[in-house]
Amino acid sequence: MFVAAVVICQHVVRSSRRWIQEQQYQPWRLRPLKLQPLSPVPSxxxxxxxxxxxxxxxxxxxxxxxxxxxxxxxxxxxxxxxxxxxxxxxxxxxxxxxxxxxxxxxxxxxxxxxxxxxxxxxxxxxxxxxxxxxxxxxxxxxxxxxxxxxxxxxxxxxxxxxxxxxxxxDIHAITAANNLVAAAIDARILHEATQSDRVNNCNHNNIQLLRLLEYTFDLTPEEIRAFVRLDLDPEKVTWQRVVDTNDRFLRKITVGQANTEKGHARQTQFDIAVASEIMAILALTDGLGDMRARLGRMVVGSSRNGQPITADDLGVTGALAVLMKxxxxxxxxxxxxxxxxxxxxxxxxxxxxxxxxxxxxxxxxxxxxxxxxxxxxxxxxxxxxxxxxxxxxxxxxxxxxxxxxxxxxxxxxxxxxxxxxxxxxxxxxxxxxxxxxxxxxxxxxxxxxxxxxxxxxxxxxxxxxxxxxxxxxxxxxxxxxxxxxxxxxxxxxxxxxxxxxxxxxxxxxxxxxxxSQKNHFQFLYNLQDSIVEKIRSIAQKVYGADDIELSPEAQAKIDYYNQQGFSALPICMAKTHLSLSHMPEKKGVPTGFILPIRDIRASIGAGFIYPLVGTMSTMPGLPTRPCFYDIDLDPVTEEIKGLF
Amino acid sequence: MFVAAVVICQHVVRSSRRWIQEQQYQPWRLRPLKLQPLSPVPSxxxxxxxxxxxxxxxxxxxxxxxxxxxxxxxxxxxxxxxxxxxxxxxxxxxxxxxxxxxxxxxxxxxxxxxxxxxxxxxxxxxxxxxxxxxxxxxxxxxxxxxxxxxxxxxxxxxxxxxxxxxxxxDIHAITAANNLVAAAIDARILHEATQSDRVNNCNHNNIQLLRLLEYTFDLTPEEIRAFVRLDLDPEKVTWQRVVDTNDRFLRKITVGQANTEKGHARQTQFDIAVASEIMAILALTDGLGDMRARLGRMVVGSSRNGQPITADDLGVTGALAVLMKxxxxxxxxxxxxxxxxxxxxxxxxxxxxxxxxxxxxxxxxxxxxxxxxxxxxxxxxxxxxxxxxxxxxxxxxxxxxxxxxxxxxxxxxxxxxxxxxxxxxxxxxxxxxxxxxxxxxxxxxxxxxxxxxxxxxxxxxxxxxxxxxxxxxxxxxxxxxxxxxxxxxxxxxxxxxxxxxxxxxxxxxxxxxxxSQKNHFQFLYNLQDSIVEKIRSIAQKVYGADDIELSPEAQAKIDYYNQQGFSALPICMAKTHLSLSHMPEKKGVPTGFILPIRDIRASIGAGFIYPLVGTMSTMPGLPTRPCFYDIDLDPVTEEIKGLF
CATH class of the missing domain: 3.40.50.300 (P-loop containing nucleotide triphosphate hydrolases)
Incomplete structure (x- = not known):
């Protein structure tokens, strides 16, 4: 008994010592690779x-x-x-x-x-x-x-x-997850449009639940309809498909033109994969649980009566988390x-x-x-x-x-x-x-x-x-x-x-x-400021604009986000990087300009609102002479040529 | 000197012994994992x-x-x-x-x-x-x-x-490679349609080459045009984009509808990624050199004067090999x-x-x-x-x-x-x-x-x-x-x-x-048989059909493949798997039927011709109750639920 206690004590002491040691700063025993730079510098x-x-x-x-x-x-x-x-x-x-x-x-x-x-x-x-x-x-x-x-x-x-x-x-996983959401959206719209409430419910929920609603809670057919359907407005789907390829022909497309889709064609687009909200989530998350929650909050469009529809509503959150694990x-x-x-x-x-x-x-x-x-x-x-x-x-x-x-x-x-x-x-x-x-x-x-x-x-x-x-x-x-x-x-x-x-x-x-010096880090604005105030702070203090000007679309979106309770999110400006202003040709420090806000969008899962200053391309194209002309693989040595 | 020779001899003997040993059959020292099956069998x-x-x-x-x-x-x-x-x-x-x-x-x-x-x-x-x-x-x-x-x-x-x-x-790599070809095709058609021969040449080849053609070989503008342009017929592009998602709305789409594509919209489709010819190549290749050659031979469409256009013509082969390495x-x-x-x-x-x-x-x-x-x-x-x-x-x-x-x-x-x-x-x-x-x-x-x-x-x-x-x-x-x-x-x-x-x-x-018994393996047909004979062999000897019947489209394709020298490829029938015949509802051993060949296509890089018996869907859809409803990830244990 006594011996056992001593052994346990020794063990605790050893563990603690190891624990303390682990917490202390230790210079790495890093063995650097030697470098002998050549001149002129090779490719x-x-x-x-x-x-x-x-x-x-x-x-x-x-x-x-x-x-x-x-x-x-x-x-x-x-x-x-x-x-x-x-x-x-x-x-x-x-x-x-x-x-x-x-x-x-x-x-x-x-x-x-x-x-x-x-x-x-x-x-x-x-x-x-x-x-x-x-x-x-x-x-x-x-x-x-x-x-x-x-x-x-x-x-x-x-x-x-x-x-x-x-x-x-990782980018392939994002592509797979992003496009699963897209497929789920269009399939859901099609199924809701072509199947009865009963079929929709049995499939989207389960038959027991339907009976509960009908007989126990005595819901009317209209109430059941509202319950089993997301009623996504095809005109208001904001979610887009992605590929990790510079494919300019996917900038604007019409999908759903096969007979099997029964006339439910609609216009949409592909973005480059890194433009997916799922990428922004990956960059901002602090763990699996948080990532899963953010994925679920992603807004993919709105219903015909104007309510936001999320990945959670589509039932796809868990699958996205699995794809991103x-x-x-x-x-x-x-x-x-x-x-x-x-x-x-x-x-x-x-x-x-x-x-x-x-x-x-x-x-x-x-x-x-x-x-x-x-x-x-x-x-x-x-x-x-x-x-x-x-x-x-x-x-x-x-x-x-x-x-x-x-x-x-x-x-x-x-x-x-x-x-x-x-x-x-x-x-x-x-x-x-x-x-x-x-x-x-x-x-x-x-x-x-x-x-x-x-x-x-x-x-x-x-x-x-x-x-x-x-x-x-x-x-x-x-x-x-x-x-x-x-x-x-x-x-x-x-x-x-x-x-x-x-x-x-x-x-x-x-x-x-x-x-090693102390600093006094501070944010530029408070999250509780209104959306307009936050945008104006950035425009005036950072870009040097005299003021901002909201398009009617932008103003309508602000009203919508305020109403939906999304107004306390930080702002992610979508502006050219080639000038402090919104005009890429204005170099140096432009002054005396008004920053036009053309439209405003939101990445609710990632957790920011992004005002569009001018048009932002989300799908690059291939030039007449693309890099891939020079890229090749030596089948014997397996060496790659032409990447730079 | 003598000592050195002895050492070398010993070394050779040891190497040879090791070499011989390596070539001999050796039972593995495999440690199997123990299995204790439960009853009833869990998921x-x-x-x-x-x-x-x-x-x-x-x-x-x-x-x-x-x-x-x-x-x-x-x-x-x-x-x-x-x-x-x-x-x-x-x-x-x-x-x-x-x-x-x-x-x-x-x-x-x-x-x-x-x-x-x-x-x-x-x-x-x-x-x-x-x-x-x-x-x-x-x-x-x-x-x-x-x-x-x-x-x-x-x-x-x-x-x-x-x-x-x-x-x-691997499937993600195939998707990336497949879609790079697609992007290259549409970008090329656009650039050829909107740029001069000089720009097209400078970009697709180089300026020295153009001068050589103009001044040394004295080519006419028409000859230069023929040289610098692939002249792909947008109506005859057979290459399709792919995603590894069941996305039925991509079965028939129109691409290129943005203003930046200047009216070059065309109808096309996405297939599921595993339907890409690049997947068939991966399955049939025997090494990097062979894979690169097959990728280059892939036919993506034909020119306005009916010549097949390949991945090699697009200059994309090396990049594909790099993506697939x-x-x-x-x-x-x-x-x-x-x-x-x-x-x-x-x-x-x-x-x-x-x-x-x-x-x-x-x-x-x-x-x-x-x-x-x-x-x-x-x-x-x-x-x-x-x-x-x-x-x-x-x-x-x-x-x-x-x-x-x-x-x-x-x-x-x-x-x-x-x-x-x-x-x-x-x-x-x-x-x-x-x-x-x-x-x-x-x-x-x-x-x-x-x-x-x-x-x-x-x-x-x-x-x-x-x-x-x-x-x-x-x-x-x-x-x-x-x-x-x-x-x-x-x-x-x-x-x-x-x-x-x-x-x-x-x-x-x-x-x-x-x-352990000897067998007498033989093929069903010779590659040198005509395309029709090869299809008939399979239809009659394997499926039990009385004969085959070619649609006019199928006959025209056969003529085209014969003319292009593709007739000696093996045949890859695209037929329902639910019946020996082409009629999925006919079970057992159907007899007395004529196998209809609706159309014929070719995967020249993979190396086969595939007759279509009926309509083959190359893009599955999501059902009203998709598997992803049940799939989830436990953020703490990282365990996946709902995959079966």
Missing amino acids: DIEISRAQTPKPISQLAQEIGLLPEELEAYGNTKAKVHLSLLNRLQHQPNGKYVLVAGITPTPLGEGKSTVTIGLVQALSAHLKLNSFACLRQPSQGPTFGVKGGAAGGGYAQVIPMEEFNLHLTG DAIKPTLMQTLEGTPVFVHAGPFANIAHGNSSVLADKLALKLVGEEGYVVTEAGFGADIGMEKFFNIKCRTSGLTPDVVVLVATVRALKMHGGGPNVTAGVPLPKEYINENLQLVADGCSNLKKQIQITHLFGVPVIVALNVFKTDTQAEIDMVCRIAEASGASAAVQCHHWSRGGWGSVELAHAVKKVA | DIEISRAQTPKPISQLAQEIGLLPEELEAYGNTKAKVHLSLLNRLQHQPNGKYVLVAGITPTPLGEGKSTVTIGLVQALSAHLKLNSFACLRQPSQGPTFGVKGGAAGGGYAQVIPMEEFNLHLTG DAIKPTLMQTLEGTPVFVHAGPFANIAHGNSSVLADKLALKLVGEEGYVVTEAGFGADIGMEKFFNIKCRTSGLTPDVVVLVATVRALKMHGGGPNVTAGVPLPKEYINENLQLVADGCSNLKKQIQITHLFGVPVIVALNVFKTDTQAEIDMVCRIAEASGASAAVQCHHWSRGGWGSVELAHAVKKVA
Whole structure:
């Protein structure tokens, strides 16, 4: 008895000791992969292929994951169980770093490469635990215009072809779930229109229930009809089908034209898969139960008498949760220098919030521990991606950022300073190749404005100048000087693209210094403000508009959402990323404009209302010369060619 | 010097010894999972969940796979590298067993459960190396009518929810590849219609080539036009989009109705993903190079002057191969008793050949070794699935089967003997519950005919009677007696559903005995026969038709295929599986009918011509009470409910 008690006590002591140990910050025993950058810098896929990734199980072990928390998908990708959050619940979070950007050219200014370069510098060179959290790219553009999205040069996620292709199937799961809802909607409309109340009830509910209603509760046929039918209005279905392909011919289609559908044809459209509300939910959810609840709340249309119809009403919620049960786990990969990366979710930045997942950030913050760093990226310019990161993503997650890294390029600044148009696929005009200090100086207006926007939220900002080989020292120095004069806590040049993490060490030091300072994070608006006030706050304080102007459609939607009790949701502006205003051609810092709100929509499951400023395409097309012309596979070596 | 030579010699000797050892048959050190069947038999998902699968890496090791040949997808699924075929190229193949069936009721007669029960018996009870090769089911019906397809009762693949859901993403990859072709077709038609020859050429080829044509070869504008344009006829596009969802509203649609598509709307349709020609290619290919070549040969439509246009013409072949690079590797799973299963490909049995993949069979035949068994399944009744297995799959693979297991049930035989209709979702009439020897005796006509069909190919046949608990001993004995009298090498009763492998030991012994006998396998027709002769051979010898009758459309297609040089392909009949004839209500052995050929199509990449006998739906619908109503996920335990 006594012996048993001693054994139990010893056991408790050992357990507690282990428990305390587990909670403490421990520097990882990370073995970085050596990098020997070549000059000139080879193509992305050549660089990716020249590096042999660590087995993903080894990386997982190095960063403190238990074997049972890992589900390998081949040797270079693994899903991580959410049970980790439970195991490390007492572990303090690491520092939370957001990478945002100035208003970009259509070519993009390298937020992803800065993100990856920064964690390579932090982990592999400063020996600090750090994690990058990236969005999974849509496969559509990979074969269309854009190419891959795994970073570039010597700041990449490897193997880049795995990152850019199916990955671990999350977008495919979203496609399957989204389209099951769509099939359920049209089938339900057809069945309700062509079958009796009795058949509809027996099928949608059960025969016992019908008898209960008829005989026990003595309901009238009209009451029973109202009970068994959703009475979805085919004209008011808002749910759309999706594919992960750039298929412009699906932008407007008519479905239901076969005889078997008995004349129930209607017009609708396909969106690109990442535009699905289910993707936005994946990015914002904090667990299986919450995801299931959000999926159930998704509004797919309204009934003939104007009531919202949800996925729960269709009886499809459980099946959606089943389809999404693996997608909810973030995917672990690695950078070129063998440091850890989570790839998870990738909501469309046009009509959704364009940020990687809350869950990946939360897991990473626990894994790096108190003195570690999690670097996450927000799509588009800071006026859009960062604003949504703060007002939507941070509000949902409860996390607060420690520092913003604002990415700028001399190229984009010159454009804002009045340089000629920058167009994808066309050689850059000479202003962008040769030194032009005047254009740079003028263009810094945009940089200054984006710094001010960051300060609205009470978060310090570091400007990261992503250096191109055509940039001159005078141009670089000028940008850094103006940035610091405009209130940036630091402004540093970054050479990750040509040198890997070593090229971002200065940025890493700046991040370490600034992130350790206290900040005073605040939201831009209160959820209890009216929808109009919330939109006006963003338009005036962030975009610099004089005011907003609502179309009659937008006003009618606001009235409807108020009536339905959806007014306390945050706002997710659907605005061009090519200007602070709604006019893509207006560069620099446009003033004196009224922001027109053409229409307003809602993603009730994801939990935001999205005003449309102008027309937002939700389905890209293939260009006359698509990327897929160059993509091929060597059947013998199994090597992929032409991805970049 | 001398010492070095001795060392080299020793090394060579050791290598050779190891080499010889590797080539020899070795019984696996398989550790079966214990099964303790309950009575009454619980639901499929309860049985599946009650068994803990072995780690897939352990199973892989037990059956002789090297760690580098395996790509785990979680802990219960793994893809197997095709390099295995090279390593074991000198290993003799095991015995090749095909499971086919008599003409089924709409409920199916249990070919999958017989397949799984048989390998459980062979591996776990007779201790003989054996592998099951199964098709991956479409996810559409899982949420629609049919439920899962992982077998059932105590003869299942586990975890059944993994088998029935995304698996390792192969069908998603097919969907992505199929729809990239579709997007490329419509974008190409639009660009050719709205851009100059110069733009089309610069984009589709390159500017140097255009100058070469203009100045060096002195081509006329008409010649250049012919060179740079595919001139696809929008009315003659045969390629269709796919989704893996039962979405009936996509059976006939109009695409391209947005303004951006400038009036190029056209009518088309979506098929269920498994109906894609790319799925048929996956099932028939023997490696990456062959798959790439087949993908390139796929005909997607024809030009305005009647020439076939291929995926190669669209420039999309390489991208398709890249999208399919992982899908080509079969997925390893296990049965309830811990014996190995390959799941790979699942071409629609209506318009394709409905058989699992050639590659899975080839890998499995090497892994089991000379004295082992590979059991593979053909969809539908033997008149369809088995005929295509022999004439298409075996012709492509070069493999020849050793024995056919023909699955029969008392239920289906009673239906053929004149019993009332059997309908899904409706309780069985009493004839099927109570003993009725007359119906059984009469219905054995179908069994006898299917045995004769097997003998046409020179392969011995064992009848496996899948016993239901309502079957009486007299009924069972009668079937076995008639089967043996009709030429079956053996006829045995199977109780795998209620007892697992133990219930199929008698079948396993019969297979072992019959498979060791020599057989005289032959095809039913020569490829050099005319298309009409080949169709007539199948109609008369297999279906029992008096003759065939070609519609004018069918005749025109034959002329076209002859002219294009496609006439030497095998034939893949698209006929109902519910009757030996084309009339689903004609049970037993219909005679005195003329088989009408409504139309003829071709899958040039997959490599077959498919005559349509009647209308074949390529897109299932959701019923009024779909399966997804019952499917749910417990957010805490992560357990799935309602899959069956």
